[in-house]
Amino acid sequence: MARFIPKGLIMDEYINLVHKLMEPAGKMEEKLNGFTYREEQLRFANAVAEAFRDENFLAAEAGTGVGKTYAYLLPSLIWAKQNQEKIVISTKTKALQQQIVDRDLPELEKVVGYKLKYAEAKGRDNYLCWNKYQTILGGRRRLELGETDFIEAILSWAESTRSGDRKELPLNQELMKHWAIVAADRNNCQREMCKYRDKCFRLKMIKNMSAANLIVTNHALLLSDAVVDNSILPEFHHLIIDEAHTFVKESFDRLAHRFTLQETSNLLQILYTKDRRSKKGYLFHLRSTYPNLGPFLDEIVPLVENAIKLTNKLFNSISNGLKYRDDFNFSHILSPGERELAWFADTLDIYRQDWNPAMDLLSAKLRELIEELEGEPEGADLQGISSAMQEINDIAFTIMAEEIHCDSNITWLEYVKGKVMAICSSEVDSSNLLDRQLYQNLKTLIMVSATLAIEESFDNFIARSGLQSYAREGRLVTILEESPFDYQKQACMYVVRDMPDPASGTFNREVNSVLANIFANQGGRTMVLFTSRKHLQDSASELRPYCEERGLKLLVQHEDGEFGTLMEEFVARDNSILMGVETFWEGIDLKGEVLKCLVIVKLPFRSPSDPYCSAWDRYYKLQSKNSFQYFMLPDAAIRFKQGVGRLIRSETDRGAVVVLDTRLINRKYGDVFKNSIPIKNLISLTRPELGLHLEEWR
Numbered sequence: 001m002a003r004f005i006p007k008g009l010i011m012d013e014y015i016n017l018v019h020k021l022m023e024p025a026g027k028m029e030e031k032l033n034g035f036t037y038r039e040e041q042l043r044f045a046n047a048v049a050e051a052f053r054d055e056n057f058l059a060a061e062a063g064t065g066v067g068k069t070y071a072y073l074l075p076s077l078i079w080a081k082q083n084q085e086k087i088v089i090s091t092k093t094k095a096l097q098q099q100i101v102d103r104d105l106p107e108l109e110k111v112v113g114y115k116l117k118y119a120e121a122k123g124r125d126n127y128l129c130w131n132k133y134q135t136i137l138g139g140r141r142r143l144e145l146g147e148t149d150f151i152e153a154i155l156s157w158a159e160s161t162r163s164g165d166r167k168e169l170p171l172n173q174e175l176m177k178h179w180a181i182v183a184a185d186r187n188n189c190q191r192e193m194c195k196y197r198d199k200c201f202r203l204k205m206i207k208n209m210s211a212a213n214l215i216v217t218n219h220a221l222l223l224s225d226a227v228v229d230n231s232i233l234p235e236f237h238h239l240i241i242d243e244a245h246t247f248v249k250e251s252f253d254r255l256a257h258r259f260t261l262q263e264t265s266n267l268l269q270i271l272y273t274k275d276r277r278s279k280k281g282y283l284f285h286l287r288s289t290y291p292n293l294g295p296f297l298d299e300i301v302p303l304v305e306n307a308i309k310l311t312n313k314l315f316n317s318i319s320n321g322l323k324y325r326d327d328f329n330f331s332h333i334l335s336p337g338e339r340e341l342a343w344f345a346d347t348l349d350i351y352r353q354d355w356n357p358a359m360d361l362l363s364a365k366l367r368e369l370i371e372e373l374e375g376e377p378e379g380a381d382l383q384g385i386s387s388a389m390q391e392i393n394d395i396a397f398t399i400m401a402e403e404i405h406c407d408s409n410i411t412w413l414e415y416v417k418g419k420v421m422a423i424c425s426s427e428v429d430s431s432n433l434l435d436r437q438l439y440q441n442l443k444t445l446i447m448v449s450a451t452l453a454i455e456e457s458f459d460n461f462i463a464r465s466g467l468q469s470y471a472r473e474g475r476l477v478t479i480l481e482e483s484p485f486d487y488q489k490q491a492c493m494y495v496v497r498d499m500p501d502p503a504s505g506t507f508n509r510e511v512n513s514v515l516a517n518i519f520a521n522q523g524g525r526t527m528v529l530f531t532s533r534k535h536l537q538d539s540a541s542e543l544r545p546y547c548e549e550r551g552l553k554l555l556v557q558h559e560d561g562e563f564g565t566l567m568e569e570f571v572a573r574d575n576s577i578l579m580g581v582e583t584f585w586e587g588i589d590l591k592g593e594v595l596k597c598l599v600i601v602k603l604p605f606r607s608p609s610d611p612y613c614s615a616w617d618r619y620y621k622l623q624s625k626n627s628f629q630y631f632m633l634p635d636a637a638i639r640f641k642q643g644v645g646r647l648i649r650s651e652t653d654r655g656a657v658v659v660l661d662t663r664l665i666n667r668k669y670g671d672v673f674k675n676s677i678p679i680k681n682l683i684s685l686t687r688p689e690l691g692l693h694l695e696e697w698r
């Protein structure tokens with residue numbers, strides 16, 4: 001007969017075990033090379049364990065160096081084992097997802113002394129599609145230049161891999177750029193009709209998850225699964241969201257609907273396309289394989305050509321109605337007034353009267369063709385294309401017939417080189433959806449990041465994540481563990497007070513002049529963070545000759561290679577200067593002597609034309625609240641904190657941050673930025689003084 005153990009006793013044993021393993025001279029120190037006990041880490045692990053025990057929600061900020069990943073993984077491993085319950089861990093970046101699966105979990109298994117089943121869930125394009133691969137091997141798809149080399153290079157891997165995950169392929173970028181020809185993708189997946197379902201790596205990944213105790217995934221997959229289709233992750237009630245400062249933005253991006261010119265055209269061209277010299281596409285292939293289908297195909301081919309023409313006509317109607325000369329990629333938020341203009345009405349007419357009926361007719365004919373090909377592999381291929389076409393049709397309907405007219409949504413147009421390439425729409429407030437589809441199903445939710453709090457308060461994060469009701473009920477606990485690093489000794493921030501205001505016409509010129517002096521002074525080991533891609537490009541083109549003359553290696557995002565290549569070069573050369581935007585504010589972890597000087601050109605306020613920014617602006621205006629105070633400022637403060645956090649990554653790092661934006665010291669709101677960062681040594685100085693001070697940090 002089973003022995004009755006009071007619940008509280010088991011629970012306390014659980015917390016005690018976490019402590020025992022983590023405390024000084026515990027198993028963590030014994031089993032893990034280089035592990036040092038930190039009280040901040042133990043307190044955080046304790047809070048995580050309590051959240052599991054009490055079925056609570058926890059919002060946790062753990063500064064750099066606290067060791068947050070071990071602090072939530074260890075209690076998770078023990079909880080999953082003791083209770084046989086699934087725990088899902090979600091990260092923003094692939095790098096962290098990889099680190100957890102490849103390094104942290106195997107290490108912690110040594111500490112707890114048992115093995116757990118864990119699985120990795122990634123987007124479908126990470127996996128080899130066995131059907132596409134077999135189509136190529138069977139000669140049913142003609143290979144272009146370079147693709148043959150790629151297929152030869154993956155042959156032995158493809159035949160022996162158990163995961164089909166591209167991460168196992170040690171190929172260079174030149175070869176990997178052809179990965180898409182074998183990658184699983186929505187448009188070409190035959191779904192239920194695929195004859196290789198037993199061999200399908202993506203389906204295997206989904207199956208592995210049902211047996212796993214821990215599932216490591218990313219925000220994109222978690223969100224689209226929880227909120228859109230529930231087809232990948234099994235049922236779970238415990239969720240850890242790492243890099244949680246990005247979760248709200250990621251929700252906005254993932255829950256948005258996108259109707260794109262490229263995706264629609266590509267799909268139609270998979271069916272049929274012709275140029276002056278040749279005809280290509282699936283229907284063309286069918287004609288030679290099934291001559292008896294000739295009359296059928298004669299009917300469908302013009303329908304595809306018409307659909308391609310109308311897709312272009314639809315997108316051109318907007319590009320011509322709302323012209324931009326700008327060469328850069330940007331978004332335009334559709335204003336209520338623009339919905340009254342003639343081009344808008346014309347575009348909707350094209351959608352309703354031409355595009356939508358043409359796509360419906362084509363879909364109906366494809367269904368008839370699929371019936372004709374029943375039992376043939378081509379029928380299954382066409383079924384995949386037809387399903388993908390239906391998805392595009394549904395999304396286009398949602399945007400063009402419903403959301404574009406709706407005040408609770410924002411709609412925006414994505415421009416590339418002056419042409420509209422996508423029409424997108426998103427709810428202004430997605431928190432109800434997140435609550436309904438995600439939070440309400442959870443017993444435990446742990447949201448953790450090095451940057452969640454603003455001036456030590458979590459209020460803004462809680463409000464924007466849609467967690468207020470849990471906070472009101474007392475079910476949401478917060479914890480802030482500061483970095484154990486000695487920032488007083490390790491770092492200093494200089495604000496250059498004689499810079500013009502960033503709004504001034506001379507600002508960019510003066511930035512280049514100060515940067516040139518900093519580069520000459522530091523001789524390398526410097527990173528510059530910009531807030532605009534155009535500013536980055538202009539600055540880089542002016543400073544490149546200057547750097548070349550002085551033997552400095554300038555590495556510029558989007559110009560000098562992929563992220564990984566730039567990092568490798570930056571680490572390898574003492575004389576390198578790295579300049580970047582966007583991901584560089586948070587995606588870089590350079591320990592030791594590699595980075596000595598970090599320059600922040602402007603406070604990272606988002607542009608009002610950013611759809612995410614526009615959505616929050618509308619949201620707060622509808623509540624008669626000041627969107628600068630509730631969104632722009634806290635959002636920029638968190639990004640500033642992330643950017644500053646690039647400098648000191650270990651207790652032996654030393655370095656200086658130089659801020660060229662005087663709003664940090666001249667505006668009242670500058671205090672919010674200053675009070676949110678761990679560096680408290682802040683010195684305001686002039687340009688001539690800067691060089692002398694920087695000498696100390698070289």
Ligand code: SF4
Binds near residue numbers: 132184189195
């Ligand atoms: S089910 Fe889809 S992804 Fe899997 S092998 Fe078949 S076609 Fe490829």
